[in-house]
Amino acid sequence: MLGGRPLFGEPLHVGRPNLPDRRRFGELLDCMFENRWFTNYGPLVRVLQSRLQEKLGVRHCIPMCNGTIALELAYRAMGFEGEVVVPSFTFVATAHALEWQRITPVFCDIRESDFTIDPACIDALVTQRTTGIVGVHVYGNPCDHEAISVVASKHGLPVVYDAAHAFMSEAGGASVCRMGALSVLSFHATKFFSTFEGGAIATDDDEIAERVRLMMNFGFAGREKDRVDYVGTNGKMTEVCAAMGLAMLEQVEQIREVNAANHAVYGEALAGIPGVRLAQPSPALEMHNWQYVIALVDEEAYGLSRDQLVRVLEAENVLARRYFHPGCHRMEPYRRSFEESGRSLPVTDRLSGMVLSLPNGESVLPEAVRWIGDTVRLAGTKAGEIRAKLKEGGHA
Amino acid sequence: MLGGRPLFGEPLHVGRPNLPDRRRFGELLDCMFENRWFTNYGPLVRVLQSRLQEKLGVRHCIPMCNGTIALELAYRAMGFEGEVVVPSFTFVATAHALEWQRITPVFCDIRESDFTIDPACIDALVTQRTTGIVGVHVYGNPCDHEAISVVASKHGLPVVYDAAHAFMSEAGGASVCRMGALSVLSFHATKFFSTFEGGAIATDDDEIAERVRLMMNFGFAGREKDRVDYVGTNGKMTEVCAAMGLAMLEQVEQIREVNAANHAVYGEALAGIPGVRLAQPSPALEMHNWQYVIALVDEEAYGLSRDQLVRVLEAENVLARRYFHPGCHRMEPYRRSFEESGRSLPVTDRLSGMVLSLPNGESVLPEAVRWIGDTVRLAGTKAGEIRAKLKEGGHA
Numbered sequence: 138m139l140g141g142r143p144l145f146g147e148p149l150h151v152g153r154p155n156l157p158d159r160r161r162f163g164e165l166l167d168c169m170f171e172n173r174w175f176t177n178y179g180p181l182v183r184v185l186q187s188r189l190q191e192k193l194g195v196r197h198c199i200p201m202c203n204g205t206i207a208l209e210l211a212y213r214a215m216g217f218e219g220e221v222v223v224p225s226f227t228f229v230a231t232a233h234a235l236e237w238q239r240i241t242p243v244f245c246d247i248r249e250s251d252f253t254i255d256p257a258c259i260d261a262l263v264t265q266r267t268t269g270i271v272g273v274h275v276y277g278n279p280c281d282h283e284a285i286s287v288v289a290s291k292h293g294l295p296v297v298y299d300a301a302h303a304f305m306s307e308a309g310g311a312s313v314c315r316m317g318a319l320s321v322l323s324f325h326a327t328k329f330f331s332t333f334e335g336g337a338i339a340t341d342d343d344e345i346a347e348r349v350r351l352m353m354n355f356g357f358a359g360r361e362k363d364r365v366d367y368v369g370t371n372g373k374m375t376e377v378c379a380a381m382g383l384a385m386l387e388q389v390e391q392i393r394e395v396n397a398a399n400h401a402v403y404g405e406a407l408a409g410i411p412g413v414r415l416a417q418p419s420p421a422l423e424m425h426n427w428q429y430v431i432a433l434v435d436e437e438a439y440g441l442s443r444d445q446l447v448r449v450l451e452a453e454n455v456l457a458r459r460y461f462h463p464g465c466h467r468m469e470p471y472r473r474s475f476e477e478s479g480r481s482l483p484v485t486d487r488l489s490g491m492v493l494s495l496p497n498g499e500s501v502l503p504e505a506v507r508w509i510g511d512t513v514r515l516a517g518t519k520a521g522e523i524r525a526k527l528k529e530g531g532h533a
Numbered sequence: 534m535l536g537g538r539p540l541f542g543e544p545l546h547v548g549r550p551n552l553p554d555r556r557r558f559g560e561l562l563d564c565m566f567e568n569r570w571f572t573n574y575g576p577l578v579r580v581l582q583s584r585l586q587e588k589l590g591v592r593h594c595i596p597m598c599n600g601t602i603a604l605e606l607a608y609r610a611m612g613f614e615g616e617v618v619v620p621s622f623t624f625v626a627t628a629h630a631l632e633w634q635r636i637t638p639v640f641c642d643i644r645e646s647d648f649t650i651d652p653a654c655i656d657a658l659v660t661q662r663t664t665g666i667v668g669v670h671v672y673g674n675p676c677d678h679e680a681i682s683v684v685a686s687k688h689g690l691p692v693v694y695d696a697a698h699a700f701m702s703e704a705g706g707a708s709v710c711r712m713g714a715l716s717v718l719s720f721h722a723t724k725f726f727s728t729f730e731g732g733a734i735a736t737d738d739d740e741i742a743e744r745v746r747l748m749m750n751f752g753f754a755g756r757e758k759d760r761v762d763y764v765g766t767n768g769k770m771t772e773v774c775a776a777m778g779l780a781m782l783e784q785v786e787q788i789r790e791v792n793a794a795n796h797a798v799y800g801e802a803l804a805g806i807p808g809v810r811l812a813q814p815s816p817a818l819e820m821h822n823w824q825y826v827i828a829l830v831d832e833e834a835y836g837l838s839r840d841q842l843v844r845v846l847e848a849e850n851v852l853a854r855r856y857f858h859p860g861c862h863r864m865e866p867y868r869r870s871f872e873e874s875g876r877s878l879p880v881t882d883r884l885s886g887m888v889l890s891l892p893n894g895e896s897v898l899p900e901a902v903r904w905i906g907d908t909v910r911l912a913g914t915k916a917g918e919i920r921a922k923l924k925e926g927g928h929a
Contacts, residue, residue: 153569154571156566170552173552173896175729176730177722203769204767205766206766206767209633233752233766236764237605237633237634237766238634326571333571333772334572334598355601356865356866363858364865370605370629371599371602373730375729376729377729377774378773468760469760469762470761470764
């Protein structure tokens with residue numbers, strides 16, 4: 138940024154995909170071609186399903202084409218309509234999957250401590266039209282299911298969870314996917330566990346699982362051919378994605394170790410930088426995937442805003458992301474109706490201006506983490522110079 | 534059925550997938566792993582997109598995760614809401630993709646001659662709430678776009694086409710995908726051209742294409758990171774599916790020849806059977822994929838109903854399918870409101886009771902086609918005996 142070559146020759150991404158063992162993936166592909174079965178609940182999807190069920194300790198974990206379609210299916214299978222309470226501090230798909238089906242997302246604030254929906258804020262948002270509550274296990278941190286359940290029960294509302302970040306997150310001796318009526322997982326390429334694109338609905342409820350299975354296949358009734366019982370869509374995972382999933386599943390423990398080790402190095406590398414601190418996993422977590430490295434930037438103490446630090450890192454070829462910024466309530470499709478509501482989400486607004494997601498995964502070496510730490514530290518000491526430079530360049 | 538072993542040792546499916554050249558597919562996979570890019574509009578998807586655009590002669594052909602999600606995106610990008618006129622004689626996804634977004638499908642009858650929406654029936658279905666018309670190029674037969682356009686213009690309604698069957702269908706010197714505001718393709722494993730699961734939206738309209746591209750990626754604005762302009766979903770095709778598509782695209786001419794040759798053999802094999810006739814491609818077609826082999830069974834003249842013939846073929850391990858039966862208007866999610874409307878769809882009801890889709894594709898040898906013909910012929914001559922046998926077995 139202040140002259141010289143970037144620190145990294147190649148961009149260092151947040152969410153650069155972890156790779157499977159190619160030989161293992163190849164074997165599974167051979168299997169698929171021998172079966173001549175490419176989609177429609179094929180044998181590899183069924184094996185993946187049972188492996189996931191074992192891994193998470195849930196009765197059902199139904200693989201799907203992606204996490205967003207899984208969210209849509211989840212909402213539909215729960216009979217959501219009218220309004221649904223959902224945090225604004227989440228990937229926009231959590232809200233879009235409601236709006237896609239003309240359900241109005243009613244945005245709720247989060248807790249400072251762990252970025253998850255604040256149970257104390259839900260009650261005031263419930264109206265006659267409310268049909269459900271969605272929690273998001275942000276960065277793998279489990280929502281406060283007990284407190285959410287109290288307000289949900291009071292109004293007779295079902296609770297579902299967006300667990301896109303939370304594959305292998307455990308709390309209270311079990312997978313967080315056992316909370317609520319169901320949980321939605323994402324297996325996108327950038328996730329800890331990937332099937333290229335993919336997702337799943339996990340639930341212990343046989344009836345919900347049955348409805349999801351029908352709805353993801355056009356509502357076709359299980360036994361009788363050509364009979365359609367439900368409105369549905371195509372949410373099917375292909376065999377080739379299941380092959381990727383099966384290969385990757387053999388490596389998740391190893392990837393978790395790499396992530397955890399990197400996280401520890403980030404902790405050292407960012408220690409003692411005024412105005413920058415690493416968000417720690419929720420104390421409620423007994424185990425998780427360590428994928429998310431979230432720095433919080435306090436502009437006043439650090440000298441640069443989070444967005445200015447993003448530009449510094451970009452100049453060094455470190456592609457840090459603002460997960461999540463802005464809150465969904467400030468995005469074009471939702472902004473106006475939120476403003477009209479006269480509500481405010483102070484914690485979401487403050488934290489979404491501070492969070493910075495840093496690269497992790499097998500492609501990130503500990504040495505790179507240390508360099509990133511040094512860059513962040515150095516940028517803070519040269520904050521004045523950098524602000525001047527950014528002003529020159531026409532940046533705020 | 535009348536004793537003895539089934540004709541075929543292994544089931545002969547409608548829509549058994551055609552296979553790619555494994556070596557070619559493997560090269561493309563190597564490419565994908567070298568890129569370390571698995572989804573999110575990657576290089577293979579972009580190459581597939583430009584190949585498809587060339588092949589179809591359209592400005593835009595945007596690959597997606599499947600045909601149903603492509604339909605949903607198409608409807609959303611067109612701003613459909615309220616009611617949309619759509620034929621009932623179609624795969625249920627055409628209607629579901631409306632209902633999924635709380636748009637009411639208003640079912641229209643078809644023409645006897647080519648199974649496509651009857652332009653003469655549309656006008657009476659248009660109300661104040663109607664926002665669009667959907668045509669379906671059933672079995673690749675082109676809709677009568679000129680006549681549909683007249684009624685659409687009268688009411689100021691946009692027209693889109695479900696071209697799931699019509700990859701490489703040409704009429705009037707161009708791909709049928711150039712009709713209307715946009716066309717939706719399906720590349721499901723059972724289709725003529727496959728990407729495992731997949732679909733696309735083809736259009737010559739830059740503005741619609743831009744909206745589709747944004748909506749299929751969560752509404753993220755092209756240039757600015759983290760800015761969401763539209764409600765969207767995840768409609769992205771993965772790189773691995775694009776690899777399959779690129780490999781298959783090299784074989785479509787060859788598969789078309791096989792399909793056409795089989796179609797001709799079916800013609801001979803079914804010739805002169807009383808009450809059974811092969812539906813011929815629309816005379817408007819100048820070129821098509823010959824995938825669909827549709828027999829029409831006239832129970833009175835043949836001696837067996839279409840459904841009884843399905844059972845005979847099943848007993849011989851020939852898995853023929855009733856595409857399309859029943860009409861969408863008779864399916865559970867739509868039945869009641871259709872009945873309440875007091876309307877009727879006589880052509881749809883009659884043809885959906887007669888149609889039978891027979892196996893085609895590279896896995897079907899001409900000899901098998903002749904055996905299927907012989908079976909159909911023989912079953913007609915032994916109709917009485919078979920009906921008695923089915924009655925014994927508890928079938929209607």
